[in-house]
Amino acid sequence: MQIDDMTPAEERVWRAFPRGADVDFRTPSDEGPARGADWGPERSIRAGVLRALLLSAPQEDGETAALRVAGARITGVLDLKYAEVDHAVRLSDCRFEEVPVLYGARLRQLNLRDSVLPGLDAATLRVDGVLRMSDCRFEGPVRLGGAQIAGALFLDRADIGEPPAGQPALQLNQVTVGDGVSAPGLRTRGEVRLTGASTAGTIDLGGARLDAGAGEPALDAVTLTVEGDVLLRDADVRGWIGLRGARIAGRLDLSRARLANPGGTALRASSCTVGELWLRQSPPMSDALNLRRAQLDVLFLETESVPDEVLLDSLVYTSLTPHEPAEQRLVMLERDREGYVPHAYEQLTAAYRRIGDDDAARLVQLAKQRRRRGTLPWYGRLWGHVQDATVGYGFRPLRAAGWLVSLLLIGSLAYAVHHPEPLKPAEAPQFNPVFYTLDLLLPVISFGQEGAFAPTGGYQWLSYALVLTGWILATTVVTGITRTVSRQ
Structure with missing residues (x-):
């Protein structure tokens, strides 16, 4: 592309690129990219110009080329499908008129902070550094399935609109992240899909608002692998969270979280392996908590946070905190949807014995025999009453x-x-x-x-x-x- 074919705004970006200089189109009275549709040609850049710049622009000796643009209106489709870009890209506070296509691309680093986009098509994207989309507003789905991000993925306070029917709002299935996912304050109106994803760091969804609707997956993270923590503190989730088969080496923290899936299971964490599960200072989730076949080192569960229905068959935990009287802990076992579950009583007994509270352990065993009595024929129940009395x-x-x-x-x-x-x-x-x-x-x-x-x-x-x-x-x-x- 010849420089003579460009608008003044595009020429300004083209000349700044070889030196990695910033090009800022923002003004003191700027209302941000939410009103970017009204921006005129003085701050509009064609996506084709940016593509040509990234793939074929000349370099300057002794300089590090980079695309650093703020406050621009980008028209047309930024198509970098299968492209290899060796330069850092920062398009912050920008408004994209079309969905960028980064499918299969390889980038050194990508920063879209504070931008407004109709969506993002970046499945199998590879980023050698950081992918930053903090404070972005997406009017449609964000597709990052199969992406490989060597650094961190930032989605702090990002807002993702409702996707078409049958599609997730945020698609992160099979994604690999080196330094963790930072998304406190994330807001989605549809499914966040993390199935098969893995990260060597922490996934932070503190204060997130995930609204998929009752009976729908709000956060589907089946077989997720996390070497750090998964933080959902103060989160507000409408729909179900699925963690079946997940492996979380650190802490799954649901402190002060509000989970609601009326008529269904709010948290599905069966067959998962978690270092610590924290349910503290939280209102009881609506409706059920499924921990069948899960393996936990520490279960931090306050009795006030126990929902009306639980599924605890084959749940294994080493430590149960905080230490509370057996009478309060037994309420949880009595709420098991499957009725009498002997294994749940044995686990609670073992937890009390490990801390030396033999009186509480005996009380749990007594409650187990009384609960079992209700499953026996009449003569068994009669003999049970005699033994009890x-x-x-x-x-x-x-x-x-x-x-x-x-x-x-x-x-x-x-x-x-x-x-x-x-x-x-x-x-x-x-x-x-x-x-x-x-x-x-x-x-x-x-x-x-x-x-x-x-x-x-x-x-x-x-x-x-x-x-x-x-x-x-x-x-x-x-x-x-x-x-x-x-x-x-």
Whole structure:
């Protein structure tokens, strides 16, 4: 392209490029690129001129060429498909009339900060440095699927409009980012797709507003790999978040986040591996939390943040914080959508034992047996009630002593008032009401009293009741001890 074919604005950019000089078309009264459609030819640049500049402009010895333009209106399609650009590109505070096409391109560095674009088509883009799109406003979808970014991806406070039906608003599937994704304050009106993406740094979505609508994916990050943290602090998400199979080495932080997917699951984190999951100072998500088969080192979950429905089958965690009474933690297990899940009780028990709170661990195990009782047939439930009332399924052994003392007192008083007749008066030992009652209550130990005396009438029925109660008490105690020993 000859310089004679250019407008004054284009010629100004062309001459500045070999030296990497800034070209700023902004004015003190500038209202920004949102009103860029009204900008005239004095600050308009054809996309074809920029393409020719980047691909074939002459270089100057001793200078580092770069495209640095601010406040321009770019007309036509900036088509750099499959192009290799060895220069840094900064087109900040600009307004693009057409969607830039960067499919398969290779750039050293790209900065579109504060610009307004109808969208971005940059799938499989390769950037050797940083891709910066902070404070950009996209009126259509941003496609970066399969992109490779050696540095960081910046989307701070970016605003992405509603995409066509069936398309994600922000497409980052299979993207590879070297230094992390910075997107605090990001706003989208559709799906953010991060399936299969990977980053060696952190994904920061603090304060983001992701609105996909109820029943739709707001953040689909299946099989995401993050070597740092995923931060969604203070985020407002409408739709579901999918993290199935994701691997997050650091922290998944949902502190103060508001997650809403009425009628469905708000957070789907099944089969994922996470260093720490934080749900703190957050209102209960609407509706369900799915952590089935997830593996966590630390689960930071405040009881106030537990939703009305959870799925916890095969969830494994090493530490549960903050430390709260077992009565409060059991509420979460009772809300499991699948009903009685034995594994969830075992995990909570193990968490309490690791910190030395054996009383809380026993309370969880007792709650487990009571919950299991509801799944048994009538005779199993009946026997369960007996075990619960007598020795608390073996977790409250002092109850057995209380029953024993009470029954011993009743029998001793009754038989002290009315001595049973001896079967063989000449051979019978001296009657002792206390040891006679113990003979009836204890099925194994014998003091020689039971076989020597025979009560009659109502006292005979009392002896039957004491013998039957003694057997039940002994059986439940043995059952509880066996269960305790097998757990140890």
